[in-house]
Amino acid sequence: xxxxxxxxxxxxxxxxxxxxxxxxxxxxxxxxxxxxxxxxxxxxxxxxxxxxxxxxxxxxxxxxxxxxxxxxxxxxxxxxxxxxxxxxxxxxxxxxxxxxxxxxxxxxxxxxxxxxxxxxxxxxxxxxxxxxxxxxxxxxxxxxxxxxxxxxxxxxxxxxxxxxxxxxxxxxxxxxxxxxxxxxxxxxxxxxxxxxxxxxxxxxxxxxxxxxxxxxxxxxxxxxxxxxxxxxxxxxxxxxxxxxxxxxxxxxxxxxxxxxxxxxxxxxxxxxxxxxxxxxxxxxxxxxxxxxxxxxxxxxxxxxxxxxxxxxxxxxxxxxxxxxxxxxxxxxxxxxxxxxxxxxxxxxxxxxxxxxxxxxxxxxxxxxxxxxxxxxxxxxxxxxxxxxxxxxxxxxxxxxxxxxxxxxxxxxxxxxxxxxxxxxxxxxxxxxxxxxxxxxxxxxxxxxxxxxxxxxxxxxxxxxxxx
Ligand code: TRP
Numbered sequence: 378x379x380x381x382x383x384x385x386x387x388x389x390x391x392x393x394x395x396x397x398x399x400x401x402x403x404x405x406x407x408x409x410x411x412x413x414x415x416x417x418x419x420x421x422x423x424x425x426x427x428x429x430x431x432x433x434x435x436x437x438x439x440x441x442x443x444x445x446x447x448x449x450x451x452x453x454x455x456x457x458x459x460x461x462x463x464x465x466x467x468x469x470x471x472x473x474x475x476x477x478x479x480x481x482x483x484x485x486x487x488x489x490x491x492x493x494x495x496x497x498x499x500x501x502x503x504x505x506x507x508x509x510x511x512x513x514x515x516x517x518x519x520x521x522x523x524x525x526x527x528x529x530x531x532x533x534x535x536x537x538x539x540x541x542x543x544x545x546x547x548x549x550x551x552x553x554x555x556x557x558x559x560x561x562x563x564x565x566x567x568x569x570x571x572x573x574x575x576x577x578x579x580x581x582x583x584x585x586x587x588x589x590x591x592x593x594x595x596x597x598x599x600x601x602x603x604x605x606x607x608x609x610x611x612x613x614x615x616x617x618x619x620x621x622x623x624x625x626x627x628x629x630x631x632x633x634x635x636x637x638x639x640x641x642x643x644x645x646x647x648x649x650x651x652x653x654x655x656x657x658x659x660x661x662x663x664x665x666x667x668x669x670x671x672x673x674x675x676x677x678x679x680x681x682x683x684x685x686x687x688x689x690x691x692x693x694x695x696x697x698x699x700x701x702x703x704x705x706x707x708x709x710x711x712x713x714x715x716x717x718x719x720x721x722x723x724x725x726x727x728x729x730x731x732x733x734x735x736x737x738x739x740x741x742x743x744x745x746x747x748x749x750x751x752x753x754x755x756x757x758x759x760x761x762x763x764x765x766x767x768x769x770x771x772x773x774x775x776x777x778x779x780x781x782x783x784x785x786x787x788x789x790x791x792x793x794x795x796x797x798x799x800x801x802x803x804x805x806x807x808x809x810x811x812x813x814x815x816x817x818x819x820x821x822x823x824x825x826x827x828x829x830x831x832x833x834x835x836x837x838x839x840x841x842x843x844x
Pocket of ligand 1: 409410411412413414415492616617618619620621623625626710711712713714715
């Protein structure tokens, strides 16, 4: 393979075409970012980790670590214009370092596969909840009924397997046909619709009687409740919800036209994603308290609070259907992004068609998904380290692989790439560039490593050993 000089790289073109416009790129990245992470995961992880202090750490991670890592990922992707594995190898060489940076891309491919293996199962729940909503299962139901519906649903592994299979089929179908352009249209409608529906629900939760307790829970930080494990979870959530640390945004960046502002696009995506998560929290926590539920209830939280609230609203069956349809769409546009690094890699490395690549990757992910399907029923008691198989895959990917990928991405963009290359991509050398450079060089890598070391207790151990 020839190495391409930095001067030529600006003219490099992607093998898969480019986004039709700046808006198309922002929509695609927003579609990948906004998903189950915002509406399903954020509230339950925040609930498990005590609320306020967790939310504050999460916000700090989003802006101080997430934003610079996202910018790094986009600029690396656009400069390399290949799948994440090939891009890291190419740029590593081009910047006079090493092709071995390709392992960062490789870890991303694996992370995407592992995340989608459970993501698809939960997305399958939303599909099932569309059907339940249409049938009016939640109309007038009380907390106990809604809880029982959820319990018996996840207790049935065959049903979960069917829903997971259906969702994977939908995902493979879109990825195989390469109709992401059609998804741009979907995102254009879905994200605003989701926002509006959340605002309607917010209206309901404001009047639910426990709005104050919900807001207090979310925004009154009690740092005595914050463990280093919760800090790690908050950081992992920031990576997960922004879709960063695994090369997905890098893969999308590869299709980005030269003239688009990376800073502007990142700011738009981060703002949209964070607002939707906070809004979801503001809807869900008041409902949790109004109905005497437990915020630390785990992955079933949204699947119990929202049907409960919607079931009591006029037009509840309609709104509940609409909500789960929108959530399914949000999950769908994210699932496509999760597959992209693996599919782009197979297509380029082994000259597969997109359809073949999608089938191969999809089948692997589908099979791995059974680990999560069974975590809620037959293997619910098989717990180790962080809990069930599902809990461990989630912890390994969100809290370890994504932040670790983030360290490498930030170090690569901040230290390995020369200033000329990064300034060229970011399009200026003013204050915005300097802030990004400082965050990518120091704050992100040191912050992430520090949290890792703290969470496994290594720093305290060293301090004790030498103190
Ligand atoms: N951000 C997505 C969500 O919040 C999940 C996700 C993580 C993702 N990494 C990704 C989506 C990579 C697309 C690509 O639901």
